Amino acid sequence: MEDKRISYHESVRKVYERIKKDNMDNIWDRYEAQGMGGNPDQRCPFCLAGVRCDLCSNGPCRADVEKNKKGVCGITGDGMAMRMMLLRNVMGASTYHYHTEQTIKTLRAVAEGKSPFKIKDKDKLMGLAIRFNIPDFMPEDDVILALCNHFEADFNRKHDEPSHIVLTLAPKERIKTWKELGIFPGGIYGEMLFSTSSCLTNVDGYYKSLALKAMRLAIAMAYQSQLINEYCQDILFGTPRPHKIRCDLGVLDPDYVNVLPNGHEPFLGFAMIELAKNQKWQQKARSVGAKGLRIIANIETGQEMIQRWETDDVFFGFIGNWIMQEAVLASGCVDLFACDMNCSMPVDPKYAERYKFKLIPVSPLVAFEGIKDRIDYIPEEAEKQAEKLLEMAIENFKERRQTVEPVTGLPLREALVGFSTESIFGILGGTLEPLLKAIIGGNIKGIAAIVSCTTLRDSGQDCHTVAIAKELIKRDVLILSMGCGNAALQVAGLTNLEAKELAGNSLKAVCELLKIPPVLSFGTCTDTGRVADLVAAFASLLGDIPICELPVVAVAPEYMEQKATIDAIFALALGLYTYVNPVPTVTGAPNLVKLLTEELEGLTGGKLNVEKDPIKAVDGIMAHIEAKRKKLGI
DSSP: OOGGGTBSOHHHHHHHHHHHHTTOOOHHHHHHHHOBTTBTTOOOHHHHHTOEEOSSTTOOEEOBGGGTBOOTTOOOHHHHHHHHHHHHHHHHHHHHHHHHHHHHHHHHHHHTTOSSOOOSOHHHHHHHHHHTTOOTTSOHHHHHHHHHHHHHHHHTSOTTSOOHHHHHHSOHHHHHHHHHHTOOOOOHHHHHHHHHHHTSTTTOOOHHHHHHHHHHHHHHIIIIIIIHHHHHHHHHHOOOOOEEEEESGGGOOTTSEEEEEESSOOHHHHHHHHHHTSHHHHHHHHHTTOSOEEEEEOHHHHHHHHHHSOOOSSEEEEOOOGGGHHHHHTTSOOSEEEEOSSOOOTTHHHHHHHHTOEEEEOSTTOOOTTOOOOOOOOGGGHHHHHHHHHHHHHHHHHHHHHHOOOOOOOOOEEEEEOOOHHHHHHHTTSSSHHHHHHHHTTSSOEEEEEEEOOOOSSSSBTHHHHHHHHHHHHTTEEEEEEEHHHHHHHHTTTTSGGGGGGSOHHHHHHHHHHTOOSEEEEEOGGGHHHHHHHHHHHHHHTTSOOGGGSSEEEEETTOOSHHHHHHHHHHHHHTOEEEESSOOTTTTOHHHHHHHHTGGGGTTSOEEEEOSSHHHHHHHHHHHHHHHHHHHTO
16 A cells, blocks of 8 residues: 555555554554555455444354345345444444534533633524524523523433424424335434334344434434534534635654544534744743744534634644544644543554644543553533643643654645535525526536545545545535535645635636635534535525435545444435445345335435446446436436
């Protein structure tokens, strides 16, 4: 594995050379070592096909549908594959919702006067209150507490008690479809209990039943966890608005104290920025020989931060997504790595020892072998906790700077970020009409929501994502990008205004008129719920047509983990054509494959498509978009 098989990004490839020179354990070598027969992508054929199970002591079992070979309990390959997918989705849902619970706790602490944070978007607060029939004439803190109470009560509904949040936020035509299919959800906790209990050995082994339960769970997650989370974070930290940022590994200057919040929760990251802008903290950094103190955005925590706040000399920029984590840490520029609830790697302690930085878990979910220091986030203590983290980083600077040779000369790029439903409405003059006209007129053929991770399966980091995005915009498809895939496109230069030159002539003209890039940076994977809200508004503008009739697709060019699988299931429940890569571990389940790729279209309108080749993948996407345009008569 070398060059583009390592990463699309020059910066990562350069630091990989340093990692190899230092003989450090790394993700690329570990990935290659997992391969069979000299092929890094080859794995156990039963595991690749999703037809292996070790949930009970009679296993591990393997299934072969063609030979009618079942598990010891009698479960088929279809049942095995869908049951494992549902279990992955439970993990994805629970992790999304953990983040949401932390957000609600933080919002409640603000209302009770116990948090250093202040409300940044009061209009968003009152708008949300109106949607949920909470009187907006009450004092602000009472409105916040009423919302928190309402949301938490809904989270805790039983699975057979319809969710009020979903009833309030979801499109009416989707609600009708979901009720007819028996997949309208209750509370997120009830749905997780229902799904997990169904997966016990000898409880539910029927792939169709399990698929329906997965969609119920995904719907609950998208509206209760994702959408509520992002709305509440907007209230706390501001609704994203377009602005420029710096990105790529070149944002790291070894002569500064560099603090990296990492994961998916931005709370302590924002708290550290507020402190670091005080000259007292900058002077503390200078007193140990540094030029100053900087907070550097990283991974999804970083996405949450850069979408909302402009970068400056303190909040300096954004690095990238999770696969480049070891390259970031091996740069020799990091003083403290604060790890919240996602995307920190078990190997990080080895890098902390070698490259002399502080590795600090800031969530009770996160633990590392050999790391004892930790500061678990508590909303009421956020300012004090942020102070401790900054002190630790400053204390670390001298040793790191004196003993570790940094990698320098790394690329520094620019991206335009901060597109949200509200900011898109703002760009268009308060209405989606200009976007609708562009689509009807054919200047924009359709919209692709890229909601993706990053993976080494079949290609290097971000290579497939960038290839898919370039091909889509070349064919006049406007992209909304989210998740680690968003970082891929930011660092690759596709979210800046100059990227219009890579777009088709029609999309290019729209970009020039509106002064937007062809790829709109829409946030994190958690923003899947937010984009569903935007798509619903678009469908309403067209006369409340079903979402499945829109020239809109969901695209996951490099999905990786359990959050991604539940995002895909939600997209299918929402009624969207959903392209995913790599090929999911369901190929040994032919009936399940038929359900997802053919039969589901007649139920929810959604359809799953897989294809390794980026050109052929976009061919399939465009065929779907053109079919929808033809049906709409545009």
